[in-house]
Amino acid sequence: MPLSDTTIRNAKPAEKPFKLTDGDGMYLLVNKAGRYFRLDYSFAGTRKTLALGVYPEVSLKLARERRDDARRLLANGIDPSAQKRAEKAANPLDGTFEVIARQWIEKMVKPTATEKHTLLVTRRLEIDAFPAIGARQIRDLRAPDILALLEKMEQRGVIVSAHRVRQIIGQVFRFAVASGKADFDPTSALRGALTPVKEEHHPTITDPAAIGELLRAIDGYAGSFVSMAALRLAPLVFVRPGELRQAEWTEFDLDASEWRIPGTRMKMRELHIVPLSRQAVAILRELHPLTGHGRYVFPGARSDDRPMSENTVNAALRRMGYEVGQMTGHGFRSMASTLLNEMGWGTDAIERQLSHDERNSVRAAYNSATYMPERKRMMQAWADHLDQLAGRNVVPMRAAKA
16 A cells, blocks of 8 residues: 555554555665655666655655656666766765755745844854855765764853754755755754753743732832833733834724734744733723824833833833842733633633744644634733732823823
8 A cells, every 4th residue: 555644654663674665666664763765676687776765854745756756767767876976976066064054044044034033043054064064965964963063062152052053954954855955854863962951931920919919010100101001011912022112003903902013023024913902902092192193102212213122111120129030021921821821721822822933833834813713802801810910990091200
């Protein structure tokens, strides 16, 4: 029987290597090192084997396409293995890691990432990867080659950067596999081989009673009216601090209770929709007469042409007595994530509202409105819950001196 994706996924290594046939000479070789697509064929009376790729980097569909390409060469009297060697010899630089990495940057990174992120990725490769493996043929690179350069980075003390470079190299390899210039991604064998990164969490508050105290402190904030509005809105929408402070009035439809943040301002470069609760709309309507004539919802103290400072919310929290290790503007995201999960809301809806990336999941193919009905219900329930914790129904804001 022909192979299927289910059969391949369920194929577990045994004491001895074994084969699962597909057809026309193609089969899957399963051993303790992995699952390899192979093609057996005869040329000029000699039995030969052609490597078609390693699963899952090479899918069953792609392996069959490579098999069919090889059989077309055979029909024209050409040895596929010899053709592969000839192409490699004729273009020795085309298959080097650096050449393919730069192709990946041009085709996959630049079209979707910011200029700053593209430059960062390029510099990571230029500083650490290219000097070590840039001139090597990508098809010849193995896990120990990559581990060696990553261990040198660890010796310099840049543990986080070493993990980032491993991820980038893996993306380059997967691009190479898809374009037929590599057979597998060796970085998959390096999981757990590097010094673990100590995860840093943004300080937050998740105890319900303490959250109530924080909300009441915000209600009594004696700073500027604009700053208080930002503080009031932050826990209701739990977007990233930069997305909040740079909010523009043109992004809001208060009648539809919706905030549409353009992809140019989002970390994941995708349009993000924030359903607005009744409480959030009330805050914005009260703020509009003060800042609605300008571009920014929360303009800076010195100029309406610039958004408020990135430190405004954190400085206000400090002014209310919350120390650096207690709470930050980013902490409202962790607060919402923790409590919404405890309240029983669906993980998918929570993660989408947090605009978290899901590149390792089939669910990464989504649009900005995914789970929207549930997200609307969730955002209103969250606002109501915060009111309960604060012991308020509706607390009107009052303009304070700047």
